């Protein structure tokens with residue numbers, strides 16, 4: 001899609017798309033202007049069936065309150081303490097495929113890692129993890145053929161998964177009310193701002209949001225990173241020799257192959273962006289994947305440059321809704337690549353493989369990424 005964004009940024013940087021009934025915004029400065037102005041560009045939107053209002057779809061002042069509460073639970077300490085566990089889970093996943101010399105990065109590695117990490121963060125016992133994987137797959141599923149029947153079927157599956165998750169979390173919450181534990185749900189239940197506490201329902205919706213917002217995105221970050229390493233064997237060799245470059249590598253993967261391509265808002269009043277008059281109530285789609293390749297912001301934007309500094313990509317959004325899970329996603333991405341570099345070399349896409357993109361214009365990733373490799377340890 002990137003050559004298309006480059007063209008649209010030049011020809012129609014802000015355009016109204018009649019077929020989708022929304023505005024598209026392609027330049028860095030315009031995307032930035034939309035995201036930093038929640039008063040003019042609201043995050044509130046029509047909710048899907050069974051979808052509850054969450055932090056993601058709130059505007060100030062409610063958003064500030066909710067965000068301060070969850071920030072208290074999602075602290076750098078909580079995230080950093082997960083480091084050794086993430087490394088151990090990563091090793092376990094690699095242990096089970098290493099001797100074969102080949103694996104599917106998506107299914108064997110990049111899908112299970114974030115699911116297991118979130119399950120642990122929420123304090124879900126290991127024997128229930130497979131349930132979590134199934135539920136979280138359904139939550140992010142989109143219809144693939146676009147027939148009415150398939151659409152209804154996907155909606156039904158999502159309703160079922162949400163109901164099951166709600167029942168599951170209700171059970172967990174009632175256990176946690178009687179014992180003191182340090183998992184995220186227990187911390188959320190205890191946290192308080194100006195005498196305000198989260199209701200059980202709010203804790204449940206937030207936990208479900210974490211599954212929906214954190215799993216597929218991190219899966220694609222890891223897969224896109226490995227994809228980049230197979231496209232550039234020299235870079236692969238360099239990272240294996242200088243693992244201290246891995247954080248910069250992950251930032252550049254985020255800019256170059258962003259898992260989330262675009263972010264939606266609704267105009268609350270008539271407002272001008274990039275010389276176009278947007279009307280109150282209009283939908284506005286900000287293409288961060290295009291902003292990340294804007295030549296007025298990044299030198300040689302179509303080149304993958306490990307030394308890029310600063311690297312002010314917008315892949316985690318910007319402003320008040322900036323991704324809450326960014327530190328966790330970065331940590332998982334870094335550990336995943338570090339472990340692969342420690343234990344594998346000559347990682348290559350298996351020959352004759354035709355990559356299948358994930359069928360959503362807003363997600364950048366592939367369905368499978370089968371590689372061959374040699375083992376180091």
Ligand code: HEM
Nearest residue numbers: 055056213214217218221259315316317321323324325329
């Ligand atoms: C918000 C991307 C991983 C939880 C966002 C937003 C983006 C984003 C673009 C802003 C949405 C908006 O402005 O409307 C990503 C990417 C990830 C990732 C690319 C992986 C590479 C995670 C993880 C978690 C998470 C691991 C949690 C475990 C959230 C939450 C919000 C959010 C709760 C809402 C924050 C708010 O509305 O204040 N993410 N995300 N994300 N993300 Fe992430």
